[in-house]
Amino acid sequence: MAEAVARLLRDGVVVGEQAPAVMLCDSLQTRAAPALFTHFFASLTSNIAAGRAQAKGLVVVALRSTPESYTSSLDTEKKSRSSPGHCLQLVDCYTDPLGWNERIQGAEKLGEEGQRHTELEASSAYSTLCHDISDLNSLLSIVLRSGQAAVNQQSKAHFAVLIDSISFLLHYQSVAAITNFLSALRSHEQVSALMWVVHGDLHEARVVASLEYVATTVIHIKPQIHLPGQMLETQHKRETRHYGRIYVRQKKRNGRVREQVEEFQIENSGVKFAPVTLMTEMHQAVSLISSIPKVQFNLELSDKEREDRSKVVLPFEHQGDGKEVRIYDGRPDSVQSTFGSLNVVNGGSRHPEVVGSVAHKPSGVGEIHYLRDSDDERPDSDEDPDDDLDI
Structure with missing residues (x-):
């Protein structure tokens, strides 16, 4: 240039x-x-x-x-x-x-330097x-x-x-x-x-x-x-x-x-x-x-820090106090299969006269029945139920 x-x-x-x-x-x-x-x-x-x-x-x-x-x-x-x-x-x-x-x-008189x-x-x-x-x-x-x-x-x-x-x-x-x-x-x-x-x-x-x-x-x-x-x-x-x-x-x-x-x-x-x-x-x-380090602290863990981290109990791990630790892995659980064999109905309307209550059967298993407030309300409605409130 x-x-x-x-x-x-x-x-x-x-x-x-x-x-x-x-x-x-x-x-x-x-x-x-x-x-x-x-x-x-x-x-x-x-x-x-x-x-x-x-x-x-x-x-x-x-x-x-x-x-x-x-x-x-x-x-x-x-x-x-x-x-x-x-x-x-x-x-x-x-x-x-x-x-x-x-x-x-x-201007008129000049010296030696001039x-x-x-x-x-x-x-x-x-x-x-x-x-x-x-x-x-x-x-x-x-x-x-x-x-x-x-x-x-x-x-x-x-x-x-x-x-x-x-x-x-x-x-x-x-x-x-x-x-x-x-x-x-x-x-x-x-x-x-x-x-x-x-x-x-x-x-x-x-x-x-x-x-x-x-x-x-x-x-x-x-x-x-x-x-x-x-x-x-x-x-x-x-x-x-x-x-x-x-x-x-x-x-x-x-x-x-x-x-x-x-x-x-x-x-x-x-x-x-x-x-x-x-x-x-x-x-x-x-x-x-x-x-140049991007942060002012060390991100690497020492051996003692790794050992202490392995001893931390995570909240989703259900410890059984000596019993077997069971973690849900996405497969069907034996408890769910037991409830399925007992024909447990959730959200049904077999007995509409019972609202928000649990009816005990002779087998000891209860049922929860739900009664809609209005027939116009759809079961799977996405509308906000509190939309008409003046807040």
Whole structure:
């Protein structure tokens, strides 16, 4: 899915629509957004240099890192060409973001340190200093001017804009001002793509949701869940490698939202992406669950407990105090056969004058006769006899 995001930045804007916007959101648990930002920056720079991208120039707003860190990330081959250096423009908001150096040194009288900054600014043809990030209108003008310089003042050429930390701007600006600033960049006719980084745990949920609303693609960076068996295996690799997952949520033009998950590894050579292996995770999860007891007590019985259980007299076992224990197993009983031979009638109406009484025969066997209260009542009626009661 990371390759799809790189292609999105490469292909740029569609005619009649605003530029695609990619948002990278991480937290203190991962801190991997700068590495992924550098990965997409290098990919887009390579595509621009090779002429495969819609954008002919690239503007990087450096708020979190120094401008030199982006120029040094380019390899020797790209530095030797004239096109990457010309198409890459840096807006330096890192050196003097609030204009303190400029105020101390003064506009007319420059000290020795001020002369050094002036020489540095003059020698850097691809970097523009921004002395006041609290003025977003001024910052927007600087970004657009740098974009014009990146495309050699061509009015029809496109350029991409990458911002390495929106969280830094949120310390000095409101959410509404930041969203208006991003929307102005997206709606500009020469901006082909836009990407920014935000640290989600530094802001409220509503702030992150507002920034997600402006973006067309949101990449949430979350830490990798290590199982107990994997912690010892990867403990010696933590210094040179970092694991994690990206949850890419992309808004389609038809209104649908598509979300995909992908794993990444940050190594010394760069960032590597790999699909999530669901079957491996299922087996690992099953093994982890099986090793954890589901209850807090032991269900196994000891030998003494089994012996005590065997001595318990169940309620359906009729003990005869030394006599034979008889348990009904469903077969005809000898007592029932004896009553059957004596022609015992249950529920009959042979003597209707005797109701609810037992008539003794000379043989010593009684009979129970039942007389219905009404002739309309059926013998096997399922109606509730107390249905007419007002309870």
